[in-house]
Amino acid sequence: MELDVMESSRFATTWQRFSSSQFGRWLGLADLSGEVADDEPVSRFLRRTDFAPTKGRVKPSGLLPRWNADHNRFETSTHRSGGLGRDQVWALAYRYIENLDQKRRLHGRGHCLAAIVTSQALSFDVYGEPYPRHADIAEWPVEEHEQLMLATNIANAMTLDLDPKGGVR
Numbered sequence: 001m002e003l004d005v006m007e008s009s010r011f012a013t014t015w016q017r018f019s020s021s022q023f024g025r026w027l028g029l030a031d032l033s034g035e036v037a038d039d040e041p042v043s044r045f046l047r048r049t050d051f052a053p054t055k056g057r058v059k060p061s062g063l064l065p066r067w068n069a070d071h072n073r074f075e076t077s078t079h080r081s082g083g084l085g086r087d088q089v090w091a092l093a094y095r096y097i098e099n100l101d102q103k104r105r106l107h108g109r110g111h112c113l114a115a116i117v118t119s120q121a122l123s124f125d126v127y128g129e130p131y132p133r134h135a136d137i138a139e140w141p142v143e144e145h146e147q148l149m150l151a152t153n154i155a156n157a158m159t160l161d162l163d164p165k166g167g168v169r
Contacts, residue, residue: 032080036124036135038115040082043089044158045097046108051160058110058158060151065140074140074147075125080133081111090164096131110158120150 036042050062065074079097081089089109098106114124117137125138140147 032132034126036080036114036126038113038118040080040114041111042078042114042117042124042135043081043093043109043111044076044078045093045106046110047105048107051108051110053108053160053162056160058108058155058160060148060155062110063137063151063154064147065137065151068136071125071136071138073138074142075136075138076140076151078117078124078135078137080126080135086161086164092131092133096134106163108160108162110155110160112154112158116154116157120153122150 044058044063046058046062049059051058063076065076067073068075079089079092084092093106093109098104117124121139122137123139124135126135128134140150
């Protein structure tokens with residue numbers, strides 16, 4: 001989807017205003033580029049069934065893509081966590097991802113460098129919805145067994161970080 005010049009200019013102005021706001025500076029938005037660099041940390045937030053806490057491992061199921069009809073592709077939601085402390089990463093997760101009313105409770109996150117993802121011939125699509133640090137893992141194969149193999153490779157390279165609130169809300 002291409003933006004016309006006026007929409008692009010309006011987006012750039014809005015982005016500049018938001019990224020220079022107090023909240024935008026706290027998020028480190030002024031330092032984010034339009035591309036996810038290979039040395040940039042990324043996080044995938046996980047449900048209780050997507051990791052093995054006793055083994056300290058992320059399960060491949062936590063990374064499997066879902067079909068997005070609007071984008072006409074398989075994708076996995078991730079979050080750019082470079083330049084943020086652990087408390088900031090979790091604060092963003094509670095605000096933008098967790099939704100207790102919809103029974104979407106976060107229990108952990110897997111994190112790794114973006115190079116782990118791109119080494120699997122996958123890419124990142126940065127478009128900032130629902131918030132500017134959001135990026136989708138894209139270019140997943142269609143075959144489920146191929147998706148599982150790539151998700152396993154990524155999960156095996158991830159570090160597990162359990163919810164610091166430990167289930168208390």
